Amino acid sequence: MPICRPSASSVRPLAAAMAMLVSASALAQDNPRPDNARDGAAAQGEAALDRLERATAARKQEAETRGPTSLPTPSEESRRRAFEGLRKRAPSPAMDARARTAMDKAKEAMAAEREAMALRLGQALGLEAPDMEAVVGITAPPSAKGWVPVLFVSSSMPVTTLRTYAGQLERVGGVLAFRGMPGGLTKVAPMAKLSAEILRHDPGCEGPACAMRDVQLIVDPLIFRQHSVTRVPALAMVPGDPALPYCEREDDSPRAAHVVYGDAALSGLLEEYARLGGKKEVSDAQARLQGR
Secondary structure, three states, X not given: OOOOOOOHHHHHHHHHHHHHHHHHHHHHHHOOOHHHHHHHHHHHHHHHHHHHHHHHHHHHHHHHHOOOOOOOOOOHHHHHHHHHHHHHOOOOHHHHHHHHHHHHHHHHHHHHHHHHHHHHHHHHOOOOHHHHHHHOOOOOOOOOOOXXXXXXXXXXXXXXXXXXXXXXXXXXXXXXXEXXXXXXXOOOHHHHXXXXXXXXXXXOOOXXXXXXXXXXXXXXXXXXXXXXXXXXXXXXXXXXOOOOOHHHOOOOOOOOOOOEEOOOOHHHHHHHHHHHHHHHHHXXXXXXXXXX
């Protein structure tokens, strides 16, 4: 059976169709799919953002570290003009007077502030400023006549006991005498704190508004030595003013005739003092204590 060969006219269309198929396949290989294109664009965008952030951070760090390393040096012309302006300034007596007045007022205000701070310090410790001075024995108390009950005590005694004695001494105008101060004579704050705890009417009160008992506290090792007090509590009826400063006190100043020892109430100590022969000395204190 004869086989027919394709004619030239039929071969050309077939070759053209095959060429189109090959071109379409190559184009499909050159152009990625839409999904791959989106991923590539996202990756490029993230890389660009990273580069932008790094550049911004570098600029910011450079701006922070950059700055003037020295003050500008004025020119000779600027200096000359500045000095000429100072020389040409006319003196103003009114301005000078205002400046002196302002300085005087500032000095007065500073002095008043120092006094106020000292007062607040005393109040913060629970004592007024005069009481702080009395603690160290430099206040000149009012002159006393007759015999003054002096109760010799120690900071090692219970505060409740000292408070009880302070309440009783307030009624008779007596004095609480300490040989020394807690922490030594160079430290006033512990003694001031103890004094506040003893003298407050309300033991739970804190601050400068607390009501205080009208009892004098003295720190006086000399009066202990003069009366040979070796243990506390002890009571002595001292003639005159037992709280005189050292510079106003004589070595042979009047002393109590007796010293009574014992952990008893003030009334019991006064009775024992009277029994020893000091009935006259304690009569006034006993009358006050009994409310007569």
